[in-house]
Amino acid sequence: MAPFQKFREGWVRPALFFGNNPISLAGGAITSAAGVTMIGYWLVELFGRPNDNPYVGIIFFLLLPALFIAGLALIPVGVYVRHRKLQLAGQIPAVYPKIDFNDHRFRHGVDIVLVATVINLLVVSMASYRGAAYMDSPQFCGQSCHVMQPEFTAYKVSAHSHVDCVACHIGAGAASYFRAKVNGTKQLIEVTFDRYPTPIESPVQNLRPARDICEGCHTPARFIGEKLLVKSTFADDEKNTQTQSVVVLHLGGRDSLSHLTGIHGVHLGHIEYVAADSSRTTIPWVQKRNEDGSETEFAVAAAGGSIPQGERRVMDCIDCHNRAAHTFVTPEDALNRAMAEGAVSPELPWIHKEGMELLKANYSSEADAQAKIPEQLSAFYRNGHPEVLAAKADLVKAAGEQLATLYSQNVFPFMKVAWGTHPNHIGHMSYPGCFRCHDGEHASKNGTSITQDCAACHNLLAVDESKPKVLSDLGIQ
Ligand code: HEC
Ligand code: HEC
Ligand code: HEC
Ligand code: HEC
Ligand code: HEC
Incomplete structure (x- = not known):
C-alpha cells in the first residue's frame, strides 16, 4: 500500500468517522471562527489603522487564542466520547466509510461545520469589535478599573476631559504599541489578582512623546507673551483675612522676530537632563545646547564633575506640565x-x-x-x-x-493617593517644580548658574497684599 493511501485509510477516515459528532463539530467551528477573526485583526494591524488601546490586547492576544485552543481541544474530546460510546455498544466498524461527498451523513457533517462557523464568526467578531470599541473609551480606561479612579476623577475636572486617555498614553511606533498591549494585559492580570502598585507609579515611562500629543492641539511656539496670574490666600484668623498675589509670568514663545523667548521659548528641544530618582525630582545634571551649537553643562557640586548614570531626557512639555490631565492640588x-x-x-x-x-x-x-x-x-x-x-x-x-x-x-x-502624592512641577511654592533646576546651585564650568532671579520668570506685582492696588489699576477689582 502506498504510504499516502495507508495514511488515508488508517488515520483520515477513522478521524472523520469519529469526528462526526456534535462536540467535535462545535470545536472545529469555534476554532475556525476564532482563527478567521484573528487573521482579520492581524491584517488590519498590518495594513489598516491599528487600534491604540492597550487592553484590546486582552481580546486579541488572550481571549481569541484561548477560544482557538479550546475549540481545538474539543475535537479530540468529541472523538474520544464517540469512540467510547460505539466501543461500548460494539459498533466500531471493521472498515471505515470512504470520504465520499455523495454520502449524506458526511455531507451533513460538513454542512453543520460550515453553518456553525458562520454563526460563530459573526458572534466572535461582533463581540471582539464591540469589546474593542468599548475598551477605547475613557469610561473603560477610567471607570471599569477602580485602580484608575484617582486619575479619572482628576481628568474629568481637567481642561483635557475631552481628550481620550489613549491619545496621551500610548507611545508612537510599533515597539511601544506592542509594549502597551503587553503592559495592558499585565495590568489587567495584576488587577484581577490584586497585585497592582498603590499608588500607580508616576512618571509614566510609556507616554507618547509629549510634543506629538500636545502639539496636536497647542502651538508652543505661538507667542503667548505675558500671562497674568492672580492668587488669593486666606488666613487662619477669625475673619479669614484675604490677601492676594499678582504675578506676570513671562511665558513668551517665538516672537514676531522669530526669537525664542521666555519660559516657553527657552526650554523646548534643547535642554537635556539626568534625574537621580525615579520621580524626576532630584536633578543633579542639566545640559543646554546653545544657538551656536555649543553645549553648556550645569551640575550641582555633589555631582563631582561627572555625568550621572541614568536616562538622558530631553525636556518637553511634561517636564513642567506633568499634571496637565490629572491635576491634584494641595x-x-x-x-x-x-x-x-x-x-x-x-x-x-x-x-x-x-x-x-x-x-x-x-x-x-x-x-x-x-x-x-x-x-x-x-x-x-x-x-x-x-x-x-x-x-x-x-x-x-x-x-x-x-x-x-x-x-x-x-x-x-x-x-494610597494622599495630598501631595503626585507633585506638580509647574511652579515652586508647594513642590520643587522649577527649582529642581533653578535653585542657584546648578553651576556651569565658567561660573554661571541656572538663574534663580525672580524677575527672569515673572514680575511680582504684589505678594500677599490685601486689596493690591495693581488689581484696581488693571480694572480687575
Ligand atoms: C492630555 C494628556 C493625558 C490624557 C488625556 C490622560 N492622561 Fe494620564 N497622564 C498624563 C500625564 C502627562 C501623566 C503624568 C506623566 C508623568 O508624570 O510622567 C499621566 C499619568 C497617568 C497615570 C499614572 C499615575 C499618575 O497619576 O501620575 C495614570 C494611571 C493615568 N495617567 C491614567 C489616565 C486615564 C485613565 C486617562 C483617561 C481617563 C488619562 N490618563 C488621560 C497625560 C494624560
Ligand atoms: C485634543 C486637544 C488637546 C490635547 C491633545 C492637549 N490639549 Fe491642552 N488644552 C486643550 C484645550 C481645548 C484647552 C483649553 C480648555 C479650557 O480652557 O477649558 C487646553 C488647556 C491646556 C492648558 C491650560 C489649562 C490648564 O490646565 O492649566 C495647558 C497648560 C495645557 N492644555 C497643556 C497641555 C499639555 C501639556 C498637553 C500634552 C500632554 C496637552 N495640553 C494636550 C486641548 C488639548
Ligand atoms: C519650563 C516649563 C514649561 C515647559 C517645558 C512648557 N510649559 Fe507650558 N506653561 C508653563 C508655565 C509656567 C505656564 C503658566 C502656568 C500657569 O498658567 O499657571 C504654562 C502655560 C501653558 C499653557 C496655558 C497658556 C495660557 O494662555 O493660559 C499652555 C496651553 C501650555 N503651557 C502648553 C505647553 C505645551 C504644549 C508645551 C510643550 C510643547 C509646554 N507648555 C511646555 C511652563 C512650561
Ligand atoms: C530640567 C531643568 C530645568 C527645569 C525643571 C526648568 N528649567 Fe528653566 N532653564 C533651564 C536651563 C538649563 C536654562 C538655561 C540657563 C542659561 O542659559 O543660563 C533655563 C532658562 C530659563 C529661563 C530663561 C532665563 C534667562 O535668564 O533668560 C526661564 C525664564 C526659565 N528657565 C523658566 C523656568 C520655569 C518657569 C520653570 C518651571 C515651570 C523652569 N524654568 C524649569 C533648566 C530648567
Ligand atoms: C524659574 C522660574 C521662577 C523663578 C526663578 C521664580 N519663580 Fe516664582 N513662580 C514661577 C512660576 C512658574 C509661578 C506660577 C506658578 C503657578 O502657575 O501656580 C510662580 C509663582 C510665584 C508666586 C505666586 C504664586 C503662589 O503660589 O503664591 C510668588 C509669590 C512667587 N512665584 C515668588 C517668587 C520669588 C519671590 C522668587 C525669587 C526668589 C521667585 N518666585 C522665583 C517661576 C519662578
Whole structure:
C-alpha cells in the first residue's frame, strides 16, 4: 500500500468517522471562527489603522487564542466520547466509510461545520469589535478599573476631559504599541489578582512623546507673551483675612522676530537632563545646547564633575506640565480657590482654619470622609458658635459639602493617593517644580548658574497684599 493511501485509510477516515459528532463539530467551528477573526485583526494591524488601546490586547492576544485552543481541544474530546460510546455498544466498524461527498451523513457533517462557523464568526467578531470599541473609551480606561479612579476623577475636572486617555498614553511606533498591549494585559492580570502598585507609579515611562500629543492641539511656539496670574490666600484668623498675589509670568514663545523667548521659548528641544530618582525630582545634571551649537553643562557640586548614570531626557512639555490631565492640588490651594470662588463662604468665621484641619485629617475611607467632614463642620459651629449656625445654616451646609468634594477629588485612601502624592512641577511654592533646576546651585564650568532671579520668570506685582492696588489699576477689582 502506498504510504499516502495507508495514511488515508488508517488515520483520515477513522478521524472523520469519529469526528462526526456534535462536540467535535462545535470545536472545529469555534476554532475556525476564532482563527478567521484573528487573521482579520492581524491584517488590519498590518495594513489598516491599528487600534491604540492597550487592553484590546486582552481580546486579541488572550481571549481569541484561548477560544482557538479550546475549540481545538474539543475535537479530540468529541472523538474520544464517540469512540467510547460505539466501543461500548460494539459498533466500531471493521472498515471505515470512504470520504465520499455523495454520502449524506458526511455531507451533513460538513454542512453543520460550515453553518456553525458562520454563526460563530459573526458572534466572535461582533463581540471582539464591540469589546474593542468599548475598551477605547475613557469610561473603560477610567471607570471599569477602580485602580484608575484617582486619575479619572482628576481628568474629568481637567481642561483635557475631552481628550481620550489613549491619545496621551500610548507611545508612537510599533515597539511601544506592542509594549502597551503587553503592559495592558499585565495590568489587567495584576488587577484581577490584586497585585497592582498603590499608588500607580508616576512618571509614566510609556507616554507618547509629549510634543506629538500636545502639539496636536497647542502651538508652543505661538507667542503667548505675558500671562497674568492672580492668587488669593486666606488666613487662619477669625475673619479669614484675604490677601492676594499678582504675578506676570513671562511665558513668551517665538516672537514676531522669530526669537525664542521666555519660559516657553527657552526650554523646548534643547535642554537635556539626568534625574537621580525615579520621580524626576532630584536633578543633579542639566545640559543646554546653545544657538551656536555649543553645549553648556550645569551640575550641582555633589555631582563631582561627572555625568550621572541614568536616562538622558530631553525636556518637553511634561517636564513642567506633568499634571496637565490629572491635576491634584494641595489642601491649601484647594481651599483657597474654593473660598475665592465662594463655594466655601469666607463669611463663616474661622472657616479657613477649621476647613484646613478637616481636609488634612485622616479618614479610613472615601465614604468615611464624605460622612464625617460635613458632620464635624456642623459640630464645630454648633458647639463653639451656635449663633453662626443659626444665622447661616445654608452656608455651613454648603461649605461642609464642598470640603468633602475637595477631599474626594484629591485623596483616595484605597489607592494610597494622599495630598501631595503626585507633585506638580509647574511652579515652586508647594513642590520643587522649577527649582529642581533653578535653585542657584546648578553651576556651569565658567561660573554661571541656572538663574534663580525672580524677575527672569515673572514680575511680582504684589505678594500677599490685601486689596493690591495693581488689581484696581488693571480694572480687575
Ligand atoms: C492630555 C494628556 C493625558 C490624557 C488625556 C490622560 N492622561 Fe494620564 N497622564 C498624563 C500625564 C502627562 C501623566 C503624568 C506623566 C508623568 O508624570 O510622567 C499621566 C499619568 C497617568 C497615570 C499614572 C499615575 C499618575 O497619576 O501620575 C495614570 C494611571 C493615568 N495617567 C491614567 C489616565 C486615564 C485613565 C486617562 C483617561 C481617563 C488619562 N490618563 C488621560 C497625560 C494624560
Ligand atoms: C485634543 C486637544 C488637546 C490635547 C491633545 C492637549 N490639549 Fe491642552 N488644552 C486643550 C484645550 C481645548 C484647552 C483649553 C480648555 C479650557 O480652557 O477649558 C487646553 C488647556 C491646556 C492648558 C491650560 C489649562 C490648564 O490646565 O492649566 C495647558 C497648560 C495645557 N492644555 C497643556 C497641555 C499639555 C501639556 C498637553 C500634552 C500632554 C496637552 N495640553 C494636550 C486641548 C488639548
Ligand atoms: C519650563 C516649563 C514649561 C515647559 C517645558 C512648557 N510649559 Fe507650558 N506653561 C508653563 C508655565 C509656567 C505656564 C503658566 C502656568 C500657569 O498658567 O499657571 C504654562 C502655560 C501653558 C499653557 C496655558 C497658556 C495660557 O494662555 O493660559 C499652555 C496651553 C501650555 N503651557 C502648553 C505647553 C505645551 C504644549 C508645551 C510643550 C510643547 C509646554 N507648555 C511646555 C511652563 C512650561
Ligand atoms: C530640567 C531643568 C530645568 C527645569 C525643571 C526648568 N528649567 Fe528653566 N532653564 C533651564 C536651563 C538649563 C536654562 C538655561 C540657563 C542659561 O542659559 O543660563 C533655563 C532658562 C530659563 C529661563 C530663561 C532665563 C534667562 O535668564 O533668560 C526661564 C525664564 C526659565 N528657565 C523658566 C523656568 C520655569 C518657569 C520653570 C518651571 C515651570 C523652569 N524654568 C524649569 C533648566 C530648567
Ligand atoms: C524659574 C522660574 C521662577 C523663578 C526663578 C521664580 N519663580 Fe516664582 N513662580 C514661577 C512660576 C512658574 C509661578 C506660577 C506658578 C503657578 O502657575 O501656580 C510662580 C509663582 C510665584 C508666586 C505666586 C504664586 C503662589 O503660589 O503664591 C510668588 C509669590 C512667587 N512665584 C515668588 C517668587 C520669588 C519671590 C522668587 C525669587 C526668589 C521667585 N518666585 C522665583 C517661576 C519662578
